[in-house]
Amino acid sequence: MTQKPLRIGVLGYRFMGKAHANALARLPMFFPDAPAVERHTLVGRDEDALADAAERFGFANTATDWEDALDEVDVFYNLGPNHVHAEPSIAALEAGVPVLCEKPLAPTLEEAAAMRDAAADADVPAGAAFNYRFVPAVRYAKGLIEDGELGEIRQVRGRYLQDWLVDPEAPWAWRMDADLAGSGALGDLGAHTVDLANFLVGDRVGAIDRVSGQLTTFVDERPVYDDGGDVEEYRDVTVDDAYAAQVAYESGAAGSFEASRVAAGHKNDHTVAVHGSKGSLKFSLERLNELEVLREESRGYETVLVTEETDPYVDRWWPPGHVIGWEHTFVHESYEFLSAVADDREFSPSFADGYAVQRVLAAIEEADERGAWVSVE
Secondary structure, eight states, X not given: OOSSOEEEEEEOOSHHHHHHHHHHHHHHHHOTTSOOEEEEEEEOSOHHXXXXXXXXXXXXXXXXXXXXXXXXXXXXXXXXXXXXXXXXXXXXHHTTOOEEEESSSOSSHHHHHHHHHHHHHOSSOEEEEOGGGGOHHHHHHHHHHHTTTTOSEEEEEEEEEOOTTOSTTSOOOGGGOHHHXXXXXXXXXXXHHHHHHHHHHHHHHOSEEEEOOEEEOSOSEEEEEOTTSOEEEEEEOOSOSEEEEEEEETXXXXXXXXXXXXXXXXXXXXXXXXXXXXXXXXXXXXXXXXEEEEOTTOXXXXXXXXXXXXSTTGGGSOSTTXXXXXXXXXXXXXXXXXXXXXXXXXXXXXHHHHHHHHHHHHHHHHHHHHTSOEEOO
16 A cells, blocks of 8 residues: 555535545544545635535645646545536546546436546546445345355346425426436436446346336426525426336346435435345345345345444444444445555446446436337447
8 A cells, every 4th residue: 555645636525525525534543454545625616615615524725626636636536516527537537647436427428438438548547436336235245146145146126216306396406407417316316226236246147238218207397596595496307306117137137227306205215136046135225234135945034234244344343233324335435446546456336337337327218218128239
């Protein structure tokens, strides 16, 4: 590992900025073998809000132009809205600065392809920030699948349900604009499901070969409020509130994926189930320390508490049975990414992995438009 601290630049200081900044702060306490880091520059547009966030997150400097930040940092975290993923990430890679970019990789397949190609040409790591790959229970599940505990994989089911847009008067945000976000629930939530399925079963069933798709928007416009809470205007919603898809894998395995941001009663319900010829398993983000496992000859599912010291990452935290939370996935992710940077090796999930997800999302959109199955290729 490098002895000189890696100077970290972060674009974005709201939800994801806070999550990743927290992870960077936790690294030396719980992962002492991680590369030393310096929270160097935080990038954003609002100078006052940016200064406040930098103080709270422990960044020494701020910048309102990401180009200025690239000259000062060793690693670049692109946590901005989807429409600012491509240009800064490509520029950083061309300058030899490693990049970790939030998902989905880009609003469009074309931009995602350009990012993939820039990463392939670069001599530094480029990572797509799919943090759920770093849940200990998910890593445990992947080990069971790779060891053949489930037998031949026949079916994969994934859902990601939230309810933050149930109220039709919920405020408009950039995530509801196709030009800024690319898609709605499909890209925001479905990207996680597609990547997690690829991670868990891709080595055994191959790539997704073809898809069907249905995208639905239930609320066509939403209000923009002023500082006093009064409605200034209504803006169009140009993305989906929910999607559903059927998928067919190269091996003949089948899958079904869905996501919604208007599913009343579901706060962050990301569930993935895998069914094989010898057994099944189910993971739920709302019980992220547990894995439901059905083994051959078993009469029912067993709940496995994945908190033993021998389980992935768990030895870095607390004694067995003392659970971890959602924020810990970002610590694991940064540990793996920054270690790859320090060791000058590839990181997974890569920009190529992010592009593979984007290709599926684009095919689902096309299937919805055509009302027919669509080849992912």
